[in-house]
Amino acid sequence: MPRGQKSKLRAREKRRKAQGETQGLRDAQATATKEKKSPSSSSSRLGVITQRKSAARSRSTLKRPRGALSTTVSVGVSHPRSCKRANGKVEKKQRSSQAPSSTMQSRRDSLTKTTSMLVQFLMQMYKMKRPIMKADMLKIVNKKYRNRFLEILRRASFSMEVVFGVDLKEVDSAKHSYAIVSKMDLPNNGMVSRGRGFPKTGLLMNLLGVIFMRGNCATEEEIWGFLNKMRVYAGQRHFIFGEPRKLITQDLVKLKYLEYRQVANSDPARYEFLWGPRARAETTKMRVLEFLAKVNHTDPSAFQPWYEEAVRDEEERAQATVTLSDSSNATAIKCSKAMSSSSSHT
Structure with missing residues (x-):
């Protein structure tokens, strides 16, 4: 195959891969945004809480995440003679309510699209290790949504946290600069x-x-x-x-x-x-539980048996830190006394 044709094929493949990643990122962000609105669906995509069978008995003690209850609407059946009149009324109602409803849906879709574009921009800056400025983020946001920038930023932050495990933090309030920080120190x-x-x-x-x-x-x-x-x-x-x-x-x-x-x-x-040992060193059971609770739109205490274990783990870690500190101080005092004794004999 001629060299020029090979390079064209490679370039085409790179574009296809980049488009695939971008579309995938849009899908993930849209899923996270949808699940933010509908907590009951979150377990199927991002934060499945897999419980032990032995803990099934304690389910009644757990708090049910808000919004997880589904509601059903019962529809009455009209008498055949009144069907035409009823249908006419329903059609009129539907026509009158359709316009504002479709407008609201269009606004929601536009807001989701804007949030998705902001997530893509932020993750690209993160990959390139570039500084993130509010002015640059505002360029991504459609002018008519500038007044909702904070809401869009919150949505984008939530999506990045639950999908990628990173936090968006403001590092300089005067310059309005931000940094993305991973929840763990992966390379x-x-x-x-x-x-x-x-x-x-x-x-x-x-x-x-x-x-x-x-x-x-x-x-x-x-x-x-x-x-x-x-x-x-x-x-x-x-x-x-x-x-x-x-x-x-x-x-x-x-x-x-x-x-x-x-x-x-x-x-x-x-x-x-x-x-693994690095997981135990870089995070705790409580932090992991807080992450899962956030994904499932609830509080860590909602998962009672594991919350209690996480609290015990925090206490044990704190005690171990105190013990280590006391041990280090005692060693330092011994060394100091030994040095003093040695210098007095010379």
């Missing part, structure tokens, strides 16, 4: 592989949550059951997470965020996941 700004894809922190936080809620150890079947509900499948490349099996059984294991081991005495061999 390459959370992208794991240098210069490729999007941050994987959101997926990792979800996986740590599943492991925590499964008694701090989740089988491979449980992990894939959870991922499938997020529409992430083994062997099927995902626009954010890449090849998920490699990501969770190799990349995150190699980085020591996950531990992947064979279940004792299993034949044929079965595998399970635990928190």
